[in-house]
Amino acid sequence: MSGAMRAVARGQPAPSWYFTAPWEHSSARRGDALGFRALADHYADLLAPGLSNSTVDxxxxxxxxxxxxxxxxxxxxxxxxxxxxxxxxxxxxxxxxxxxxxxxxxxxxxxxxxxxxxxxxxxxxxxxxxxxxxxxxxxxxxxxxxxxxxxxxxxxxxxxxxxxxxxxxxxxxxxxxxxxxxxxxxxxxxxxxxxxxxxxxxxxxxxxxxxxxxxxxxxxxxxxxxxxxxxxxxxxxxxxAQQPLPGPERALLRRALFAPGSVREVTAHSLAAAAHSADTHFQMCQHLARSPALGRRLGVQALAGLPAFSCLADAAMRAMRALWAGVHEDPEQPAARLRRLLGDAAFQAALQDTAQASRQWLQYPQHRAQPRAEVVTQLAAAMHAAARPVDRLRALVRHHHEHGGGQRWFVLRGAELCPLIGASGVGASDYGFRLAPLASLAAQCAVADMGRALDALRTGHVAGQEDADADGLVATAAWHEAPR
Known part of the structure; x- marks a missing residue:
């Protein structure tokens, strides 16, 4: 006789299961489409401690x-x-x-x-x-x-x-x-x-x-x-939004947020310096990983994986947004045929970029040692192993369904991609490491001229950039591994 049956026989109420929390953890974010939030937060906590994506004013x-x-x-x-x-x-x-x-x-x-x-x-x-x-x-x-x-x-x-x-x-x-x-x-x-x-x-x-x-x-x-x-x-x-605050207020906030030698101050100055030669978010991340000041403040190896990760995250999110746009291209059709999606040249390029960025992540020597990077490596391995565009599409959607945070955007049903939420309900935020909020606060506190840095951080990773900067990723890793 089971424990429940014995309890009933003794006149005790039968035990039962009940749920005290929603299925999704309350911290799950709909914008975490790829499940990369853990590694993204790791880098954000290094570069912009105490900030969030909402601390912009x-x-x-x-x-x-x-x-x-x-x-x-x-x-x-x-x-x-x-x-x-x-x-x-x-x-x-x-x-x-x-x-x-x-x-x-x-x-x-x-x-x-x-x-x-x-x-x-x-x-x-x-x-x-x-x-x-x-x-x-x-x-x-x-x-x-x-x-x-x-x-x-x-x-x-x-x-x-x-x-x-x-x-x-x-x-x-x-x-x-x-x-x-x-x-x-x-x-x-x-x-x-x-x-x-x-x-x-x-x-x-x-x-x-x-x-x-x-x-x-x-x-x-x-x-x-x-x-x-x-x-x-x-x-x-x-x-x-990018103008310095009045003098007394600015001075108080600058001392509180950007004390001399603090991580936030070093990151802000590194962003301002990088903006002179960087035009995109990915290039800014490359410069941060190579920054001697951040290397001294955080440790030589601390940001070694940032360029490869940002490259993959940016490319995969572009592919996700392209999929979302394709699903809702025809308001009369509640789903999109895979054949039609794969016929779009821009989407094929986004898939190719993601596959190339996946290869670069796997070639980064320390990718397995990165904290909380297992989900990133799973996507990279799946995309790298997929030989055909349709296989890459399926690998991306499968990864989103299995590892995405919060509510899923869509699901594959046979040869169709079907949306799971309304056309305006998707959160497609990039994995930005809180650099844009930090730059906004630094501009208001007059830490440095952050105008060009903010422009670069808001600019997506352009198609084909992975090929042009492949050597740069390897060089960045080698620089971090070399004695200084």
Missing amino acids: ARWLTLLSWSLHASHQAWAQAGGAEADLLTRAGQQARYAWLRPLELMWVARALQTRQPHLQLRGSRSVQRWLKGGQAQDDFGMGADTLARYRQSGLYGAYRVLLRAADGLATQHGWAAGPAGLALARLVDGSQKPHARLNVQPGTGAVRWQHWSDGRQARYWLAHGWPRWQDAGGLMPTEQLA
């Missing part, structure tokens, strides 16, 4: 420092204690005071009617503004509001806030010395009559009254009631 570090300081004061007045931050429930209660300030900055930016660089939650906030600000929680439903801790602006910048020198305290919920200085800059830039005020006893506020889901209403009615008239610093507009 240094101004948000200033505004979030102000928001952290203000919300920490209100939370403490409402009975919050440092010991509470050791629990998940305590952190949620603390964040409930911060989230409304994030969304009020989004609302302020939307009211200017200028295209800003980064406004998360803008759809809900726009509806809230159009509805006369009558809805609670900025028009967000309960699920959207709960997710904003991860999807919002603090979620995008919290790792960098904690990693940067002096922006936030160790636990990340209060402003550090540099963060307090930035908060004072924000206060000083606003009109005196419209500044936020959370001093104890102001307006005879009953703090506990606002602690039960009414934090947003507190800020709007009492803490910052004239937020629309405050003026002063605002999120960066898109046209000014």
Whole structure:
């Protein structure tokens, strides 16, 4: 008799299985089409520690420092204690005071009617503004509001806030010395009559009254009631994304993000120097791998595999995007015949580029020793072994289905490639090692002239480049292996 049957015989409830998590891990990204994220993150952590693909506007570090300081004061007045931050429930209660300030900055930016660089939650906030600000929680439903801790602006910048020198305290919920200085800059830039005020006893506020889901209403009615008239610093507009920030703010952020000799500063200067002779993302990676300054800072072998990996990742992602475009070329057909896809010269070239880049990865002497590179080698081996274009197509799609992160884009069914998500639902981000966000922050902090570097990082790896730079890949590996 099985254990379950014996339990039932004794009058106990039968054991059963239940799932406490979704099928896909919450960290899986739809944009990780090839499963290369582990190795890409390895290089990103080396070159741009503390950054993510979302940390593109240094101004948000200033505004979030102000928001952290203000919300920490209100939370403490409402009975919050440092010991509470050791629990998940305590952190949620603390964040409930911060989230409304994030969304009020989004609302302020939307009211200017200028295209800003980064406004998360803008759809809900726009509806809230159009509805006369009558809805609670900025028009967000309960699920959207709960997710904003991860999807919002603090979620995008919290790792960098904690990693940067002096922006936030160790636990990340209060402003550090540099963060307090930035908060004072924000206060000083606003009109005196419209500044936020959370001093104890102001307006005879009953703090506990606002602690039960009414934090947003507190800020709007009492803490910052004239937020629309405050003026002063605002999120960066898109046209000014590469312009240095004002002097005092720039100096504080530069010391926090790009301290002399730090990895981020060395990488930024290496990108600026490489941009004089590099025109594409792949060429920039080649120059970084050869950089003596980065070699001294990270170790001679640390970036040896970066050129070969970026070459393969760029080529394979171009092929994936070409496949996606082919699947949706005819809106009347829900799937694409392989024969039609393979008849496209541009797609055949993308497959050929991927096969060539695969060969170069396998020829890199240390490819098996690269950390977290097993999935990369699997694709390279499959593409290198495929002799015909149709075999390469099948190998690429099979690899995507078996190793891609998040939801799959399409699936092979016989002689057809069938989409699994809508035409606008695919995330086709390249594996960029967070170099573009780092360059954007460096430009705003005036670390170096990053204009040409940003242009190169945004330029895809051109067809045929693998052949032209094959010797360069081998030379890079040899340079790293030579004594210095």
